[in-house]
Amino acid sequence: GSITTVADTVSSDKILIVYLSRTNNTRALAEMIHKQVGGKLVALELENPYPKNYQATVQQVAGENETGYLPPLKTKIDRIQQYDVVFVGFPTWGMQLPPPIKSFLRQYDLRGKTVVPFNSNAGYGVGSSFRTVAELCPNSNMLEGFTTRGGVERDGQYLVIKDEKADEAAAAVAKWLQKIKVLTHTH
Numbered sequence: 415g416s417i418t419t420v421a422d423t424v425s426s427d428k429i430l431i432v433y434l435s436r437t438n439n440t441r442a443l444a445e446m447i448h449k450q451v452g453g454k455l456v457a458l459e460l461e462n463p464y465p466k467n468y469q470a471t472v473q474q475v476a477g478e479n480e481t482g483y484l485p486p487l488k489t490k491i492d493r494i495q496q497y498d499v500v501f502v503g504f505p506t507w508g509m510q511l512p513p514p515i516k517s518f519l520r521q522y523d524l525r526g527k528t529v530v531p532f533n534s535n536a537g538y539g540v541g542s543s544f545r546t547v548a549e550l551c552p553n554s555n556m557l558e559g560f561t562t563r564g565g566v567e568r569d570g571q572y573l574v575i576k577d578e579k580a581d582e583a584a585a586a587v588a589k590w591l592q593k594i595k596v597l598t599h600t601h
């Protein structure tokens with residue numbers, strides 16, 4: 415999968431922003447992107463939510479990554495073919511793409527669409543997650559992703575992208591959207 419930067423002017427109604435978030439950092443980024451480009455904002459929910467407990471979740475995710483298990487999604491996207499640009503947001507989990515995002519990318523055909531990943535993490539980066547997005551949608555045009563530091567749930571640090579951190583993140587998001595030239599017009 416390749417990462418290219420192209421100028422693309424799209425109508426807001428052709429933009430979908432899908433995200434997974436447990437402690438709302440990635441959600442904060444999704445809302446910033448939504449505020450700047452419009453479109454449909456969708457939080458991915460699971461048929462069987464992960465445990466509340468952090469360590470139990472880490473264990474479960476490790477097992478799912480090992481077996482390639484794709485957790486079923488409760489969220490259904492209506493007529494995915496109406497969208498030209500799909501932003502896909504997620505935290506880094508175990509230095510990988512979270513299993514529910516693999517479920518999403520397996521379930522929906524994004525061929526021919528522009529796919530734009532964004533991420534929050536505890537400070538260790540995106541790991542293999544952006545690469546896995548590219549691998550799971552080989553026939554999409556994947557643009558350069560956005561990543562920023564979120565919380566550290568392990569240490570009881572939950573929503574971090576708020577107050578002045580949210581202002582900083584919004585500015586960084588705006589700069590990134592300009593760089594990848596996802597320009598919108600509203601009619």
Ligand SMILES: Cc1cc2nc3c(=O)[nH]c(=O)nc-3n(C[C@H](O)[C@H](O)[C@H](O)COP(=O)(O)O)c2cc1C
Nearest residue numbers: 435436437438439440505508509535536538564565
């Ligand atoms: C199961 C699990 C595994 C995680 N693994 C990593 C990791 O490998 N590297 C990292 O930097 N952060 C890791 N984190 C921390 C999250 O990526 C970070 O807190 C992120 O901002 C959470 O996003 P959210 O608030 O949208 O859920 C992990 C969090 C969870 C719950």
